[in-house]
Amino acid sequence: MPALYTPTYKPAGDEVAVFETSKGTVEVKLDAEGAPIHVANFCELAEKGFYDGTKFHRYVPGFVIQGGDPNSKNVTSQEAASGRKADGSPIVPPLGTGGPGYCIKAEYRTNPNNKHNDAALAMARSMAPDSAGSQFYFCLGPQHGLDRDYTVFGQTLSGQDVIRQLRVGDELVRVTIKHGA
Numbered sequence: 580m581p582a583l584y585t586p587t588y589k590p591a592g593d594e595v596a597v598f599e600t601s602k603g604t605v606e607v608k609l610d611a612e613g614a615p616i617h618v619a620n621f622c623e624l625a626e627k628g629f630y631d632g633t634k635f636h637r638y639v640p641g642f643v644i645q646g647g648d649p650n651s652k653n654v655t656s657q658e659a660a661s662g663r664k665a666d667g668s669p670i671v672p673p674l675g676t677g678g679p680g681y682c683i684k685a686e687y688r689t690n691p692n693n694k695h696n697d698a699a700l701a702m703a704r705s706m707a708p709d710s711a712g713s714q715f716y717f718c719l720g721p722q723h724g725l726d727r728d729y730t731v732f733g734q735t736l737s738g739q740d741v742i743r744q745l746r747v748g749d750e751l752v753r754v755t756i757k758h759g760a
Contacts, residue, residue: 595609598751602741606736645716649679695725702732
C-alpha cells in the first residue's frame with residue numbers, strides 16, 4: 580500500500596465543492612471540522628485539476644454512484660459504461676483501481692458528523708482503513724451501514740436531482756472549490 584500522505588492545504592472551513600458533470604451541477608458543503616484530512620486532500624486534488632475529465636465508474640441503484648479514478652480519463656464515456664475499449668478489449672488497468680499514488684488516514688472514527696445521509700459525499704477505499712486516495716461516492720439514499728467504515732466529508736447543498744441521474748460513463752467535467760455557501 581502506498582505511503583500515507585498529509586495534505587498541505589489548510590481548510591478554512593467554508594469550502595464548497597462544485598461538481599460540474601455531464602448531467603448538471605452539484606454543490607457540496609465540505610466538512611473541514613469533522614474530516615480535515617479528507618477535505619484538504621480533496622481540495623488539493625480539485626485545485627490541480629485531478630478530477631477534470633474523469634468518468635463515473637460505479638453505480639449501484641439505491642446505494643452509490645462513484646467516481647474519482649484517474650484511469651477513467653483515458654477512456655470514452657461509452658467505454659466506461661461498457662467496461663471495454665472500443666475494440667472489445669478490456670480496459671487496463673480496470674476502472675476503480677486508480678488513485679493519486681498515495682493514501683490518506685481514515686477519519687470515520689473521529690468525525691462526529693460521519694453520517695451517510697442521502698446525497699452525502701464520502702471517500703471510497705480498499706479493505707485497509709487508511710487506503711483512501713481520490714475515489715469518492717455520493718450516497719443514493721441513507722447508507723448508515725457505512726458510517727463505521729468510510730469517511731463522510733461533505734453534504735450536498737444542491738443538485739440531488741443531478742446525483743440521481745448520474746450513471747457509469749457520465750463525465751465529471753471539473754471540480755472547483757469555492758468559499759462560502
